[in-house]
Amino acid sequence: MHTAQEIQEQYARLPALLLPWYAANARDLPWRRTREPYRIWVSEIMLQQTRVEAVRGYYERFLQTLPDIAALANTSEESLFKLWEGLGYYSRARNLQKAARIIMEKHGGVFPNTYADVRALPGIGDYTAGAICSICFDMPRAAVDGNVLRILARINEDAEPIDLPQTKKRAAEQLEPVYPKGACGTFTQSLMELGACICTPRTPKCDDCPVKAYCFAHASETVSQFPVKLPKREKREEQRTVFLLECDGTTALTKRGQKGLLSGLWQLPNVEGMLSPADALKVVSDFGVHPTELLEEVHKSHIFTHIRWDMVCYRIRCLVKNDAFTWATDAALHGQYALPTAFRIFLE
Ligand code: SF4
Secondary structure, three states, X not given: XXXXXXXXHHHHHHHHHHHHHHHHHOOOOHHHOOOOHHHHHHHHHHHOOOOHHHHHHHHXXXXXXXXXXXXHHHOOHHHHHHHHOOOOOOHHHHHHHHHHHHHHHHOOOOOOOOHHHHHOOOOOOHHHHHHHHHHHHOOOOOOOOHHXXXXXXXXXXXXXXXXXXXXXXXXXXXXXHHOOOOOHHHHHHHHHHHHHHHOOOOOOOHHHOOOHHHOHHHHOOOHHHOOOOOOOOOOEEEXXXXXXXXXXXXXXXXXXXXXXXXXXXXXOOEEEOOOOHHXXXXXXXXXXXXXXXXXXXXXXXXXXXXEEEEEEEEEEEEOOOOOOOEEEEHHHHHHOOOOOHHHHOOOO
16 A cells, blocks of 8 residues: 555646647547537536447437537427437436526526536536536546546555545545646546546556556556455346237337336336246237237347346237327337337347
8 A cells, every 4th residue: 555645646747647648649539629518518428337439429419409508408308318319327318408407597508617516416426527627617626437546546556446435535635636727627538538548447558558657556567456346236137028019010119107217218018027928918918909919039138237137029910009008100119219228129
């Protein structure tokens, strides 16, 4: 364990090492061409739990459709979810809209420019508030996520598990004093870039790293031991039977409840458990849609953060379109209804 003073000296060197490296090596990403808070905010929310390459297309389309805070505040939940479809973690989209409405009501439609007001918005935690405030308003506010914690744990050979909230809090407190005035946003982005491109979780590229001369783990060849993490929680496994009910060129959909996993989104009708084809047909008969033929049986899995769904999907031809379901045409299935990936995989 290195002393607090040694660690602080390490941090003090980072801006001089990282800023020139970033200027020469930064990837050209759409959200790096702006400091406009709305755009940075949308990018930071999309990038939570999602890879840069996956976000690019969504980001451009989202901003074309909803170019400002007012547009986001006023759009329907239906269109918002459609724009978000496939990105996962839909509560992020819901919180974006909640926050946009608060900005319209409390801040006159202008993105707030104090840390406290930014942090108070729904869906914005310490990391996102730090990223927005440093990038858009040049505030010395650290944005510490798993990437940054990994770098710091290696530089300092710090064995505190990075999943503990106090590790993150301490890292932010130690980093903020070294934030370079006038380049706070670039410093935040340079740390993010180092974590994404050089100090990666597996096989970091230490030979190309701008801080290698001061990295304790690199010097003592202990890089593979850092960062330390708490044991992973086991994923809960659930079995589900999904019904792709087709009638007269349309497919049956239902809406999920307003609470819990995938709340408020459309879904294919489904029940718990892995039913046999005969039992599935019985259940579908009880829906009152007169099943006539079992066309196909497909097995797939979908993994959420803490749950894994093992699913069987029965594609069944039906005779009756009853009111228990919304019957969507192919065009509406693709262009109108936001269907989470867990169900959309059965349409492909
Ligand atoms: S030298 Fe290696 S371990 Fe150390 S910060 Fe750079 S990439 Fe990470």
